[in-house]
Amino acid sequence: MTAAISFAGVSRHFGDVRAVDGVNLKIGEGEFFALLGPSGSGKTTCLRLIAGFEQPTEGSVSIFGDDATQMPPYRRPVNTVFQDYALFPHLNVRDNVAYGLMVRGDAKAARRAAADEALALVALGGYGDRKPSALSGGQRQRVALARALVMQPKVLLLDEPLGALDLKLREQMQTELKSLQRQLGIAFVFVTHDQGEALSMADRVAVFNEGRIQQVGSPQDVYDRPETPFVADFVGASNVLPAELVARLTGTSAPASLRPEAISVGDGPLTGAVESQSFLGAATRIEVNCNGLVVKMLLPKANPVPRVGETVSLTWPSEALHVMEHANG
Amino acid sequence: MASSAPISDALWRRPNLLLFLLVTPPLLWLGIVYLGSLFALLAQSFFSIDEFSGLINYEFTLKTYSELLRASNFDILLRTIAMASAVTIAAAIVAFPIAYYAARYATGRWKAVFYLGVMLPLWSSYLVKVYSWKLILAKEGILNWLFETLHLAWLLEAYLAIPVLGGNSLSVSWTGTFLVFLYVWLPFMILPVQASLERVPPSMLEASGDLGARPGQTLRHVILPLALPGIIAGSIFTFSLTMGDYIIPQIVGTSARMIGQAVYQFQGTAGNLPLAAAFAVVPIVVMGIYLTLAKRAGAFNAL
Numbered sequence: 001m002t003a004a005i006s007f008a009g010v011s012r013h014f015g016d017v018r019a020v021d022g023v024n025l026k027i028g029e030g031e032f033f034a035l036l037g038p039s040g041s042g043k044t045t046c047l048r049l050i051a052g053f054e055q056p057t058e059g060s061v062s063i064f065g066d067d068a069t070q071m072p073p074y075r076r077p078v079n080t081v082f083q084d085y086a087l088f089p090h091l092n093v094r095d096n097v098a099y100g101l102m103v104r105g106d107a108k109a110a111r112r113a114a115a116d117e118a119l120a121l122v123a124l125g126g127y128g129d130r131k132p133s134a135l136s137g138g139q140r141q142r143v144a145l146a147r148a149l150v151m152q153p154k155v156l157l158l159d160e161p162l163g164a165l166d167l168k169l170r171e172q173m174q175t176e177l178k179s180l181q182r183q184l185g186i187a188f189v190f191v192t193h194d195q196g197e198a199l200s201m202a203d204r205v206a207v208f209n210e211g212r213i214q215q216v217g218s219p220q221d222v223y224d225r226p227e228t229p230f231v232a233d234f235v236g237a238s239n240v241l242p243a244e245l246v247a248r249l250t251g252t253s254a255p256a257s258l259r260p261e262a263i264s265v266g267d268g269p270l271t272g273a274v275e276s277q278s279f280l281g282a283a284t285r286i287e288v289n290c291n292g293l294v295v296k297m298l299l300p301k302a303n304p305v306p307r308v309g310e311t312v313s314l315t316w317p318s319e320a321l322h323v324m325e326h327a328n329g
Numbered sequence: 330m331a332s333s334a335p336i337s338d339a340l341w342r343r344p345n346l347l348l349f350l351l352v353t354p355p356l357l358w359l360g361i362v363y364l365g366s367l368f369a370l371l372a373q374s375f376f377s378i379d380e381f382s383g384l385i386n387y388e389f390t391l392k393t394y395s396e397l398l399r400a401s402n403f404d405i406l407l408r409t410i411a412m413a414s415a416v417t418i419a420a421a422i423v424a425f426p427i428a429y430y431a432a433r434y435a436t437g438r439w440k441a442v443f444y445l446g447v448m449l450p451l452w453s454s455y456l457v458k459v460y461s462w463k464l465i466l467a468k469e470g471i472l473n474w475l476f477e478t479l480h481l482a483w484l485l486e487a488y489l490a491i492p493v494l495g496g497n498s499l500s501v502s503w504t505g506t507f508l509v510f511l512y513v514w515l516p517f518m519i520l521p522v523q524a525s526l527e528r529v530p531p532s533m534l535e536a537s538g539d540l541g542a543r544p545g546q547t548l549r550h551v552i553l554p555l556a557l558p559g560i561i562a563g564s565i566f567t568f569s570l571t572m573g574d575y576i577i578p579q580i581v582g583t584s585a586r587m588i589g590q591a592v593y594q595f596q597g598t599a600g601n602l603p604l605a606a607a608f609a610v611v612p613i614v615v616m617g618i619y620l621t622l623a624k625r626a627g628a629f630n631a632l
Contacts, residue, residue: 053535073538086536090554090627100540103550151540 002065004029004155004187005050010059011211012045019045021211022059027155027189027204032181034198035191037208038234043191046208047157050189051080064154078155079148083163085140087132093119093143094128100151118150119143121180138169149184156181158190162197174201195235199223207231225322232257232324239263239295246323256323258316260285263297265306268315270295274306288312373606383600393603397611402591406611409588412503413571416510417518417564423511424518424563425556431519432526447516455513459580462509466500466581473498496583506582510571517570518563525559526552557628565616572612588612 003026012020020042027033035043048054049061052073060069068076079100087096094115095102101111119125122142132140141161148156161177162170178201181188192198198205199219207214207222207230215227226232229240238257247253249269261283272290280298284305288295295314299305306312340347376385377392396402431443450458465471476485489495489502496502529552537547575589586594588608596605623629 051535051539053538073535074541074543078539080536080539082532082536084530084532086530086532088533088536088551099537099542099550103537103540103542103546147536147540 002029003027003062004031004064005189006062006065007046007049008060008062010046010049010056010061012042012049012054013057018211020049020056023211023213025206025213025216027187029154029187030185031187032178032201032203033187033189034202034205035189035208036193036195036198036205036235038193041208042211043193043206043208044159045211047080047159047189047191050076050155051078051157052076077153078157079151079153080157080159081141081144081148081161083159083161085132085144087140087143087147089132091132092128093124093130093132093135096132096143097128097147097150099147114150115146118146121149122146137164138173141165141173145180153186155187155189156184158188160191160193162192162194170197177201199235205235207235209234226257227324227326229255229257229324232322237296241321242293245293246321250321250323252323252325254323254325256321258295258321260296260298261300262316262320263295263314264299264303264316265312266315268313270314271311272314274308274310274312277305277308288314290314370606370609373602374610376603378601378603385602393607396604397607402608405586405588405591405608408585409572410615412507412510412587413568415507416514416571417567419507419511420515420518420567421522421560421564424515424522425560428519428523428526428556428559429552431523432529433531447519450512451516456576458513459509459577462505462512463500463581466498466505466508468498468500470498470500500581501583503582506578509577509581510567510574513577514567514570517566518560521562521566522556522559525556525562529555561620561623561628565620568619569612569616572615 005025005027007023007025010020010023010025011018023042023046025046035046037043045054049056050063052068052071052075056069060067062068063071063076063078088099091099094112097118098106098111098115101114106114116125116128119128122145124139124142124146127135127139127143132143135143141164145161158177162173165173174197177188177190190201199222202219204216204218205222206216209230215222215231217225222231222235226235226238232238232240236259238259241249241256241258243253243255246256250256270288270290270293272288272293272295275287275289275294277284277286283298283300286297286299286306288297297314374393375389375391376387377390378384379386397406427443427447431440435443467473473482473485476482485499488504489498494502494504496505499505499508533551533555534547537551538544542550572587573589575587575593578587578590588611592605592608595601595608
């Protein structure tokens with residue numbers, strides 16, 4: 001199977017800054033793929049390398065097996081939904097959506113019909129005559145989506161697509177994007193710094209840090225079996241136990257991750273004083289200081305909550321401790 | 330606590346009073362001095378002059394306006410409007426790449442160099458610049474010397490032989506007047522165009538390319554429409570400044586007059602204030618028509 005997108009040893013340097021550093025990556029056809037990482041980790045630069053807004057300093061980018069390294073953006077079979085939507089303010093919604101068809105030279109009636117169809121797909125039928133400035137944030141994003149989809153791209157790129165929306169709208173759009181992707185069957189590549197978003201939407205996730213890929217895998221893999229302390233901490237704010245402690249507990253000298261929700265109060269190997277607690281609604285988060293190692297735990301609502309200052313012993317099921325044997329740090 | 334700043338406190342409690350105090354002096358200035366003189370001018374243009382006594386006849390008449398249509402006067406209007414149009418179009422063409430570079434690529438030090446380069450000529454006297462140009466364009470000037478050194482004197486002579494555009498030398502030709510106008514008003518075109526381009530986010534140009542537009546198409550369908558309000562703003566300056574100027578065509582160019590010179594002569598030596606006023610109304614009317622057409626053509630849609 002040819003990959004929809006493939007990166008071979010791709011680096012992008014800006015002066016001394018290695019925004020992307022030796023990335024190898026394959027994204028399959030019809031895959032919902034997330035590039036996850038903190039800001040400045042190189043995930044957005046990777047997306048821009050696929051779109052063609054950046055050229056790699058080293059390595060090559062292929063799209064469906066064709067080398068696209070030197071291909072300008074307007075020749076690539078991919079389309080982008082921009083973080084700020086980048087709608088053209090001087091055109092109405094329909095002309096915005098039809099823009100790609102217009103520059104391609106489609107007849108006016110044909111592109112009008114295609115634009116209206118794409119607007120109906122994103123539930124904005126009847127909004128064609130409005131100006132983008134007359135729409136809400138969520139509606140603008142749907143217009144940006146329709147404008148990209150009307151080009152029938154082989155890969156759709158989304159740059160922090162939900163970042164500017166409020167919580168309720170974001171959850172709704174997550175579901176809609178997911179079903180849209182299934183319906184169209186094309187690859188969606190989206191950039192996000194929100195691990196919850198990446199885990200809930202993506203088929204596979206690539207976790208970025210400092211220009212490098214830390215781990216690629218399914219959401220379950222990345223969450224349950226992090227390969228590096230960074231992934232453990234960034235995806236789901238796991239506890240990272242140092243190698244010496246893990247050696248004492250399991251006999252293997254390597255750092256290990258321990259999910260906060262897997263820990264409970266009871267007779268266990270770690271003991272410490274409760275440092276803080278914060279009520280989150282469905283659960284309470286507690287930080288326990290065990291000889292300088294601050295262990296985060298998440299207690300579901302039904303459990304009794306220890307007071308701050310109280311000394312507690314912590315326990316967890318043995319399979320919850322994931323030893324990161326290949327971690328370099 | 331005793332109030333140590335009673336005026337600040339009083340004004341804070343009555344923000345409308347503050348606004349009134351701030352706005353009244355400039356409004357009085359604009360209302361009386363500026364609009365008042367404009368109306369006085371407009372009123373003058375509806376009076377006429379008694380040809381025998383030379384006295385102004387203070388009765389409403391359109392006779393003065395009909396005089397504008399006399400061949401010698403009408404030529405002045407056409408000539409001025411043609412010159413202002415040519416200067417405006419050329420300024421837009423020359424200014425756009427400079428403004429585009431400054432808005433898109435120049436950062437830090439280069440941005441400072443840009444602003445300095447554009448503004449610096451405005452710091453020196455307008456007369457100094459115009460006389461410098463007279464020297465540059467004169468028969469013994471640097472431009473002639475350059476053409477001769479490059480063995481291209483024949484080219485300059487061929488150009489000067491063209492009727493209307495040419496003449497004895499560049500400094501006494503319409504081309505010379507045009508070049509000086511273009512130079513003197515160029516900053517007034519560059520700055521608004523640069524400001525309008527500055528407001529176009531880079532992602533918008535990327536989006537255009539992403540949707541399949543070649544750079545030329547992006548320029549035509551995205552950059553130019555979004556820069557149009559700036560170009561229109563700049564053209565208001567270049568167009569109206571050219572139409573009203575009476576010094577440049579007097580120093581550089583032919584003896585044929587432009588509107589500014591006509592106004593100067595009719596209100597001064599000729600003592601025909603009504604006709605001078607009627608001439609002065611023409612640029613106002615032309616600008617009004619121009620802006621109406623621009624608005625109707627959608628030039629301000631991107632605002």
